[in-house]
Amino acid sequence: MLDWFLNLESNLRLGLVFILGFILGLLLMNIFVIVKNKKINAYQRKLEKESIASDESSAKVKVLESKIAVLEKALENALKK
Numbered sequence: 001m002l003d004w005f006l007n008l009e010s011n012l013r014l015g016l017v018f019i020l021g022f023i024l025g026l027l028l029m030n031i032f033v034i035v036k037n038k039k040i041n042a043y044q045r046k047l048e049k050e051s052i053a054s055d056e057s058s059a060k061v062k063v064l065e066s067k068i069a070v071l072e073k074a075l076e077n078a079l080k081k
Helices: 002-006 010-080
Strands: none
Touching (some): 002 010
16 A cells, blocks of 8 residues: 555645545544534533523522511511501
């Protein structure tokens, strides 16, 4: 195989090396893009979970604040009587 390659004309050899290098570069970049996309998707899922948790926390705070307001009114009404 090496003898066949070395017996080719230099222009043809250079063309083959260029094409093989180009294909190898495409494959490597494809792998890097796939890995990067997986990391981005994992980060997005993490952000969504944090967003949902913060929404739940803010909803719980609002519920507690409304309960406190109701209890304060009940206390005021009880004290007035």
